[in-house]
Amino acid sequence: MMKSSTILHKLNTAIMSCDTQETARLIELGLTNNLSSQEIMENVIIPVSKRVAEKFRGADFYIPDVLFAMRPIKTGLAVLKDLSPQDVKHPCKIVVATVAGDIHDIGKNLVSIFLQTNGYHVIDLGVDVPADEIVQSVEEHKPAALALSSMLTTTMGEMANVIEILEKNRLRRSVKVFVGGGPVSENFAEFIGADGYSPHAPEIIDLVNKCL
Ligand code: B12
Structure with missing residues (x-):
């Protein structure tokens, strides 16, 4: 061996x-x-x-x-x-996506796998996902949290868009929104009204555990 x-x-x-x-x-x-x-x-x-x-x-x-x-x-x-083991230990679901206009997926995939290997039921919507589609998925799956990734300064605004549409659809209170990706910062996360941010994919577990 x-x-x-x-x-x-x-x-x-x-x-x-x-x-x-x-x-x-x-x-x-x-x-x-x-x-x-x-x-x-x-x-x-x-x-x-x-x-x-x-x-x-x-x-x-x-x-x-x-x-x-x-x-x-x-x-x-x-x-x-x-x-990796797929045994779901937590009753709640987490939706993961890279926002519209952005095809970078390595950070997003790390987040998904950390969640999966920590026993969460992950619904990974993939990359370049329009805000409406993300909100639809929240409506359909009723996840406890949403983890959004963006690597481009030109697409990070889509995260704010998602939060706005969640609010319009009265879904904002039902789901925690966590954001990350190269250009995203703590200040930006706060500015758009996200519930949490981390520059490190493994920290998604602390973010989720803290609020669920
Ligand atoms: C790989 C790459 C690509 C690949 C993507 C392949 C793929 N399957 O992902 C390809 C070649 C397709 C690409 C294309 C482009 N790219 Co590119 N790309 C990169 C590169 C080299 C690496 C990104 C990466 O994977 N990093 C490694 C991962 C591990 O890091 P990460 O994604 O940041 O994730 C970490 C954290 O951010 C965090 N994280 C990420 N998401 C989340 C989410 C949550 C919730 C949490 C908690 C944490 C978290 O966790 C990870 C670490 O633990 C960067 C350069 C760089 N140094 O970052 C440029 C970069 C991101 N790209 C850039 C650009 C400009 C482009 C293009 C516009 C180029 C062009 N002219 O076409 C296109 C855009 C395509 C599109 N529409 O998306 C710029 C962005 C500049 C900016 N600030 O806007 C960068 C920074 C390069 C540069 N110029 O310096 N790119």
Whole structure:
């Protein structure tokens, strides 16, 4: 049996060298070697995603390069989502989405998987989800919380839009709204009337636990 620290180290190297197949294999191996999804995300996926993402901060990145560099992370998260335990421990549902106009999904997927592995029933609406559709889903599923992600300054206003439509539909009091993503801040969250913000995906669990 390979040591957990060796698996995590090799996983780090596989992602940094854009080896998607090896990334998927090592995540499966880690899970069968009793590493938890959370250990894999906190020790490797989050720090490595940040390191890879930093390479593309600034105006002049070439989109195919970004997609290529992010592929092992995307595949790794998909493997984690499929193989992580799905036993729902909490009666409440949580709706998760990246807002309209925005297709960035790595942060949103991390939030979903942390919730799933902590026993929440997650309804992940995906990316580029119009505000009306998010509100419709609140109406239909009656979740206890809504977790919204946005990575663009041009789309973060959609979060305010969602809150406004929730208010218009008299649904605002029925659901806690948590926001996150690159350009989002504590001040912004407060300004739009969200119930909570964190720059770190794992903290969604504290936010949800505190208010439910
Ligand atoms: C990967 C990437 C892409 C990929 C997305 C692939 C995918 N499947 O997600 C592609 C190539 C498609 C892309 C496209 C574009 N991108 Co882009 N992209 C990035 C990049 C390099 C990394 C983002 C990422 O995944 N980070 C890693 C994850 C882990 O971090 P994260 O998402 O921030 O999530 C963390 C926290 O924010 C938090 N979190 C996130 N959501 C939530 C939600 C809740 C509730 C909570 C509690 C926490 C939380 O948890 C995570 C950490 O624990 C960033 C650069 C950067 N340094 O951020 C640019 C960046 C976000 N992109 C940018 C831009 C401009 C674009 C494009 C407009 C480029 C173009 N000219 O077309 C398009 C927009 C497409 C669209 N309509 O959405 C800009 C945004 C600038 C801005 N402030 O508005 C950035 C910052 C690059 C830059 N210029 O510096 N991009």
